[in-house]
Amino acid sequence: MSLLSGLRRRSPWLWAAPLVFLALFYVWPMASITALSLARGQGLAAPFLEAFSSPIERHILWFTAWQAAASTALTLVLGLPGAYLLARYQFRGKSLLQALTGIPFVMPTLVVATAFFALLGPRGWLNLGLMAALGLHDPPIQMTNSLAAILAAHVFYNTTIVLRTVGDFWSRLDPRLASAAAVLGAGRWQTFRRVTIPLLLPAIAAAALLVFLFDFTSFGVVLVLGGPRFATLEVEIYNQTVGLFNLPLAAALSLIQLACTLALTLTYSRLSARLSVPLALRSRQQTKRPLRTWRSRVAAGAIIAVLLTYLTLPLLALAARSFARLDPERGQFAPVQSGLTLDFYRMLTTNIRSSLFFVPPTAAVATSLTYAAATVVLALTLGLPAAWALARRDASRLDRIADSLIMLPLGTSAVTLGLGFIVALNRPPLDLRASPLLVPLAHTLVALPFVVRSLTPSLRSIQPRLRQAAAVLGAGPRQVLQTIDLPLVGRAVLVAATFAFTISLGEFGATALIARPEYPTVPLMIFRFLSQPGASNYGQALALSTILMIVCAAGMLGIERLRIADVGEF
């Protein structure tokens, strides 16, 4: 018997550390939020009554819901044709297209927001180009601080989900089901309406729910691109906490948010369970065909062009804009020496205004890297035993309950988690306000579901038969561990670590509430630069965002390469 299978037997012990962690840093903060919001009114309905009685909060709730619905609908409009193309056709450059369309999903919100600024903002490529072409003094297009910018960024962010979830399901749906309908007399439209769409519906619904969930809890994008006029629940919780210090109202709003997101998450996991019910699914190779007719080539070309333009142009605009000096510094009247420059990157290391409160951006980079490293260690320490317990074929009741508990933070918005930390961890016995561990703890909470979900299938894929095969071939227990277990686990651990690292680097919502002002992370630094006027602040936001974008994209591509075959759910 190998060391690993011996470990698996002691499942209750495997859960000890993860469950203590969740109790202290998830259950306790959420309970504190609930207590806080209940403390003022009477009864369970108090927070809801309070929030709903204010017309402002009612409006925010309504706006949160309908902008999420609109974003979701637009995401489906862009994603479904792409999902069809990827599911049913084989063409050159397809894997590159899949990799490129996957990048937006792993981008930190602040990077996405800055990227849209760089493309469509008052000093973005589009406006600067139009101003130069038409000889205007003011930017002609007001895209920022508008609903359009919010929707555009949400669609940019989440199209990947539709492409992956629906595309993957579609690609395994047997095309002969449609042929069967055609032979029975169903025309193209009827086949689509009565066979294809009903069969795809669970996948479409699951994707739409997930997209809706992300749009509903969107924070960074709305905060930066929406400006003062637009606030989602998430932004409002942040404003009430940081701006007005109205913690009880923030807590009430958080509870409403939590109720909504947990309901959505629950529905989502029900739906994804249905997706794994065997329909007439086939191995993917058999369902793809080449683009034969010129009409299909033109249609495919159009879909690819729209997808690639939409999903890569903002990021390219960001990178390009960070190397270009195009507009004057505030108060500068001399004509701009426009051209390529590394100035914005150089500025990151210097304190131009000799401000007393200046934190050099390089220090933020160091802070972020330290936090990310701590998050990796914490998330793996907690995630590995949990994944090991879950990887057993005969999951116990404890395993199932603990599993759904670990997934809970995924259905909780980042700002709510941050608020929970503020409310719960500020007094003995757990006073962590000044602890440098506070931020990594929050990041671990966010990263843990991803770590466990990516580790479990990989660990499960190490079948006992693989070990037996090695043993029959003459490998002793130590050699089995060395040649079978460690190489397979090692890759999975590396993938999980990369997830934890990039999630920590990009996390903004919780960090915005709990980070100490003198130790900002990179996303916080970007936010500061964006909220201050001037070309050099803007330029530094661009430069920092570009660095963050490259690190996260590299992490994502690394994950894709390291991943063993098809296992893993994210």
Add this chain to the structure above:
Amino acid sequence: MIDSDSGTALQVIDVYKRFGDLTALGGVTFDVAAGEVVAVLGPSGCGKSTLLSIIAGLETPDGGDVTWMGNSLDGLPPYRRGFGLMFQDYMLFPHMNVFENVAFGLRMSGQPPKAIVRRVEECLALVGLSGMNARDVTTLSGGEQQRAALARSLAPRPALLMLDEPLGALDRGLRERLMLDLRSILRGLRQTAVYVTHDQEEAFGLADHIVVMDAGRVAQIGPPQAIYRSPASPFVARFLGLTNLLEGTVRAESGRTWVDTPIGDLPIPARPTGRVTVLIRPDAASLERATGTVLHGTVTDLSFRGTNCQVGVAINAVTLQFELPSRQPIPSQGEQIHLGLNARDAIQVFG
């Protein structure tokens, strides 16, 4: 080729189909008369499923034509052909129950609800699935799925029913029972049908005519007995399980003609000299009457098959297989025997 009282219904005329470098169909021609079942028999990859797709309208041929009652089907989409196609793994719609699956084709032709209910009941009764209306198709057994798929194909009363290896996914015992059911259903409806299979027993049991295909071409067309009694080529013989094939040379001298083979000279009716392949039918040898052409050999293996016994006989380093009736005395392993090839069609020569 086809002699039936009714006229020709389906004509496949010189159909070609290429996929990239691969020629799936290289000029296939055959007819199907109204009310008859034609089996397309061939090994996997011989193009028989492609042929069904073309007849159904799911693929377009690169050359040639398919006609129905004398009219070309060229350009007619599958949903306007009024044919039925039963897929190999059935392709039941997993999001519909048994009733909805069977009713699908009827709904597509816009029939009134009452007529649909009546017709579905009728078809389910026909295939022996009465009372299963509300069952979820994913919970059906393999045999039940096969029956449901058959009911779905039959419900719209297709002018032509195509069946693509309909018994291929079932285990042996079930296959034989369902084959008999299928046969009586098709016969009872006088259903015009094209039946694709790689199993000669299915083809023999179900078809009025058989089209044997080899690598995208028709190797032989004819009624089952005719094909079995006189296969047109060594390929057809081998595919039907007739494996006693020998290379040889035809020689003629003073009015006598024989083939010089590794097992000796075999006298044959007069024919031009040259290289040939000779088939010795396994069921045409006799131990009791070692007259006519007699083979001398050693029994190398025996396997009892019920009504007959399969005997491997080594003759000059070549082993041939023979079937001897079990009622006759059976030789024992290692025994020297004399086999008489006295049946008229015992030896067949392919030029």
